[in-house]
Amino acid sequence: MATIESSILEEVSQFQQLQLALRDRWQSIEGSEDSDVDILVIPSLSIDQREMAKVEGCEHYEERLLFALIRLWNPRNRLIYVTSVPLHPSIIDYYLQLLPGIPFSHARNRLLLLSTYDASLKPLSQKILERPRLLNRIRQALRLDKSFMVCYNSTFLESELSVRLGVPLYAADPNLQIWGTKSGSRQIFAESGVPHPDGSERVWNATDLAEATAELWERQPSLQRCVVKLNEGISGEGNALFDFRPISQYAPSKATHEQRVAVIGDRFATMRFQASQETWANFSGRIPELGAIVEAFVEGEIKYSPSVQGRITPLGEVEILSTHDQILGGPDGQIYLGCRFPADESYRLQLQQMGLQVGRKLAEKGALERFGVDFITVKNADGKWDIQAIEINLRKGGTTHPFMTLKLLTNGRYDLSTGLFYSQQGRAKYYIATDNLQKDRYRGLLPNDLMDIIAHHRLHFDTGTETGTVFHLMGCLSQFGKLGLTSIGDSPQQAEDIYNKVVKVLDEETSNKAHDFSWFSNNTFPMNWDGFSC
Structure with missing residues (x-):
């Protein structure tokens, strides 16, 4: 030994x-x-x-x-x-x-x-x-x-x-990966003074999870829902939503703690799992291996999910690289589908500041290279945004490759004072990116078929104008009908138009197939850039 x-x-x-x-x-x-x-x-x-x-x-x-x-x-x-x-x-x-x-x-x-x-x-x-x-x-x-x-x-x-x-x-040293888990993220937020939802420490079995959920409800009696998360789930696939409203008769003022714990434990099987094939039997079996946490679900009528990306250099410097508004799907909007760059101007600078606080705390711990912080923002009645951090990613996430593609293709720079990215020609750049453009009708398209479509319809990225689309995950196309892309423009509207043109062309090129489904209705994104109204 x-x-x-x-x-x-x-x-x-x-x-x-x-x-x-x-x-x-x-x-x-x-x-x-x-x-x-x-x-x-x-x-x-x-x-x-x-x-x-x-x-x-x-x-x-x-x-x-x-x-x-x-x-x-x-x-x-x-x-x-x-x-x-x-x-x-x-x-x-x-x-x-x-x-x-x-x-x-x-x-x-x-x-x-x-x-x-x-x-x-x-x-x-x-x-x-x-x-x-x-x-x-x-x-x-x-x-x-x-x-x-x-x-x-x-x-x-x-x-x-x-x-x-x-x-x-x-x-980052593998010994530091704890700070990229759900429980580790909560500890970093607490230590760096960044607002985050009320929740629990990591637990290792369903009994303790029920106990932690009951305690959360007791601290916040008006809480409607909470999120149960596997400690090392990815892209929201390890999340489940627990609803307190159907068991309101067991609310903190109406039942004992023991009764509350018992009924919560019984109802875990009815949670809304974000992964389509997930079950409580499988989910609960992962808790002893991965651990789990529970935290308050942030409610709100006008609510978005932005993120900030940064890095810690080998010299110990903390830099902010980008901000995004994440595009989420799944049963309760917790599955990562894509992103828009940059995040809304009404809160992007606040995201940068909170990202710096988190980055400096991670640097103190000895972390290195990329980190991302996901947030929930809710617009209050006074028009101000309540910003809550929900997790840290110590890895290259879904926002890494779109931004690095833009940076390497244009050799441009990110401006901290505005939160915008400028090419060497001084033009501000915007993009929409996804790993999840997926339709049944795209199945069977080979990479060479996609290249033919790109060339014929001039969908490629133009290095002269520095606009257009860069494709990725092309290996997914034939079997899964799934494709990734980053559509880059000189304005938010141009980026969206370029994206929508790609979808329109692909649909037309595969129109001989009957069954069709889209990850967004009408093949468009559900938010406008100004104010994010539908």
Whole structure:
């Protein structure tokens, strides 16, 4: 046992020593014009695989980090991208053709694509570690003194991979991932003075969950609903909504605490689960493994779900990168579908300030690289916004790839004073993005079919005007009828028009199929930019 513990401590020390090298390589990592680095992209979704399986087409989500290929615009940078199964060649060609001023062949020669040829339901990082020859090939292809590794999220699989390869990982130490869980987020909010809903600490069984729910109701007798969350659920798929109104006869003034706990425990099976196939039997079985929390559901007639994204550099600096208004769906609007950039101007600067408070507290804990904070905003009768933080993501989330695509394509800058993003030409940029444009009629479209449609209808991103659509998750299209895209414009309306044109064209091109459904009615987004009225 002592030998095993010693080995683990030695590996942790090696990982931390490797991360110290990021400070010296920061200028190259940042992407300066003199950048000369090897970037190892490991897009492993190293999260609970049963939770991940709730996301349709999750096996193709390794494609979401393909925006990193745009880093090849610098003629000295080299990039290795590893996936579970090989990527379709036309998908790679699509991204490389986005590079302004770089010959396609030159960029392609600096890109190495590798695959484990393993479609099983386990994290990519684990698959790589199980293949010593593949590990060796990656190591031999890298200039170790000029390399760094990026990932979707950081776990002990990624830290072991970092040590085995001798390449520093630009991500938070896995020991700090607790701060990206539901319970850890609540602790950070409390310590940083950021408003957040009343709720519980993490519990490990259904009995304690019922106890915590009853205590929450007793603290807030007028509470109508609460949210029960698996501690490590993703994209809202691990959430369930519990309604107190059908059991009002057990309210704090009308029944004993024991009666309240008992009836709440009995009614957990009737909760509204946000994942379509979820059941209480499965949900409750995950609590001893993942833990769970309960927190007050924020009610409101005019209510939105914005987020702020930031990063902590290897130098310990905290930077705000962007704000978004998230587009949510599911039974109770808790499933992430897409986003608009930037967030509404009436609260985006407040989001930035709260994001800085959270980021500084995370930096104190030793966190590194990206973080995102999700909020609920409710407009009060006086016209002011009540802003409540609900969770932290210590990973690359659904808002990461749209913003990084915009930044890398335009080489522009984010302005903290306005919360807007400006291209090098000084034009403010806006976009609508989604991972979830999904219709039955799109099933059977191959990546090459999509390329034909893009070319024929001129749906591509125009590097001259810096407007248009960038597509992703193209591997999901044929089997699941699912596609991701980021529609970029010089105004909110232009971005929306570009998005709607894409949907209209795809619908027309697949009109021979009878069954049709859309993730938004009428193929449009339900909010206008000014005031978000329907």
